[in-house]
Amino acid sequence: MLIGIDWGGTKIEGIALTDEGKEMVRLREETPRHNYEGCIRCVVGLVKHIEQVTRQTGSVGIGIPGSLEPKSRLGKGASSTWLLGRPVEQDLREALGREIRVENDADCLAASEAIDGAGAGYRVVFAVILGSGAGAGIAIGGRAHHGPNNSAGEWGHNPLPSPNITEIPGLPCYCGRHGCLETWVSGRAFEADYARHTQCDLKALDIVAKMRHGDRLARLVWQRYVNRVARGLSLVVNALDPDIFVLGGGMSNVDELYTDLPPELASYTFSTVFETPIRKAVHGDSSGVRGAAWLWKEN
Ligand SMILES: [Zn+2]
DSSP states (O other), rough: OOOEEESSSSSEEEEEOOOOOEEEEEEEEEETTTOOHHHHHHHHHHHHHHHHHOOOOOOEEESSSSSSHHHHHHHOSSSSGGGGTOOOHHHHHHHSOEEEEEHHHHHHHOOOOOOHHHTTTTTTTEEEEESEEEEEEEEEEEEOTTTTTTTGGGGSBBBBBSGGGGGGSOOTTTTOOOTTTTHSSSHHHHHHHHHHSOOOOOOOOHHHHHHTTTOOHHHHHHHHHHHHHHHHHHHHHHHHHSSSSEEESSGGTTTTHHHHHHHHHHTTTTSSOOOOOEETTTTTTGGHHHHHTTTOOOO
């Protein structure tokens, strides 16, 4: 049995898969935000609960909203800032009393979708999470690519390309820089942009619903959002030209993204043609948790 845990900024989810990828059980808890010890306890509780329900012991793979320093193995680059500098891997290993595998959540998405999702059959998969934060992962031949700095896919901390005068210097990012893509293209950024222009706090899907009902301001905010995602992804096309883009996270559920984004992106790439497929993650919100479980399947 393969247990996967998706430690996200708003929820922590656990599943158990059979070796063939069939789901046996799924559990979900709200993330104890800004409470590192609480998160560790929550992960341990989910694993124990899964093993009680299935009456089996499983391998445990965990996707975290950040990554680990290649040498010290301390948490870094995490939008869930309470992981920064923490010995996440060691603490989880001790708390669970077994070897575990920890990966960046976007790497889990990329590997999961490359193995049996939207990216199946494509060699280089660039997976993007447009959720409470914005992250990316690269899978090559079905495996997450890391690089010597464990930094592959840290796309969200590039500055927004071709900024206009209103986008400079941009909002501060938790990483210490200004105007990172994450501060423009996450679901929260979309909501914040709408709020700045309307003084009205709405959830992303409510703003989209207004747009669908003909609200002009909601449509303008949406168009600006798509344009920013396009500018961000044009960097990736020019540097890597992946075989496919797979989108995950809450914003990936907005169908208009798949019609509005390709022409916008085409207008920013150096290439005169743009034929890269842009698809929604097949396993939806489950991609991260499935990819975490698959961390032990690979070997
Ligand atoms: Zn940043």
